Amino acid sequence: MAGVATALVLAAPAFAHVQVQADKPQAGARDVTITFTGEAESPRAGIKSERVVLPPGIGPEDVRLAKAPTDWKLSRNPDGFTVAGPALKVGQDAVWAVTIAQLPSNATEPPFKTLETYSDGTVARWIEIPEAGKPEPDNPAPVLKVKPAAAVPTSASPTATSAAPAPSSAAPNATHRPTANTTGGKALWISLIAVAVVVAAIVASVRWRRRSRR
The missing domain is CATH 1.20.5 (Single alpha-helices involved in coiled-coils or other helix-helix interfaces)
Known part of the structure; x- marks a missing residue:
């Protein structure tokens, strides 16, 4: 029975996720550091790389590495970036962070699709976009939930009616004074x-x- 139970546990779908959070959770914010946590799910291999597909509005050139496991490096891809290095210990979560020049100003839930690769070649694809009102997909992409962009200050109110023009140097009907x-x-x-x-x-x-x- 114990063997059967173990087999059932191993055969069950993985519920690990990649989580994201930002130090400035607001659309349009600048110099935002986003921290990713890739939960380890393999009982046999450690995580060795994390490939992230950036949402629209963020380019690979807008990203720089802020934190990563020891000896992991960042490389840019046409649609995002990858952080990779020596495989972590089995069961150890991968935690890394990147600083983004600016978040999109028109999105409050930008997704960061992530492909998590293990030392045995297994790839966990966290790329399915959750939809409101529907059950969470089996492999949900990490979604960064942020506040709406700050309101743009309105232009200054119209100025008051301009002051009446200054009177001319010679007042009308003034008595003529003889010159010297x-x-x-x-x-x-x-x-x-x-x-x-x-x-x-x-x-x-x-x-x-x-x-x-x-």
């Missing part, structure tokens, strides 16, 4: 008239005196 040249000319004529009057008065006085002496 005009004033000076009038003063000169007044002076000349005054001198003529004085001269005429002197001449008249001299004539009157002469007449009185006669």
Whole structure:
């Protein structure tokens, strides 16, 4: 009976998953570090590589390695990246992290399909996209659930009606003030008239005196 039970356990479908979480779980966030945890499911072999297919909006050039098992390296693929190295111990989960330049701003559940390869050549394909309202698929792809993108600030409100134009330098209907040249000319004529009057008065006085002496 014990042997039969063991056989049934080994024959049952694997329920291990690849989990993902982000330090900045918001769509459109920049310089986001995503940590992956690939659960070990093989009783005979250790994990030796993890290949990730990036969701739309993220390119391989936008990814850099932030954390990985000892001696594991990152290489870029046309549709994503792979982290690989010496096989881990049997039963040891693979934990690695990458920093992404920017998450897509239009997705709150971007999937990261992952192919997990063991040292015996076995490949666990976590590539099926879960659908809302349906049972979880047998090999669900890890999905990063994030908040919607931050609202874009609206443009500044229209400015108030512009101030009335400044009055012109010369106010309308203002009394005309004579210029310096005009004033000076009038003063000169007044002076000349005054001198003529004085001269005429002197001449008249001299004539009157002469007449009185006669």
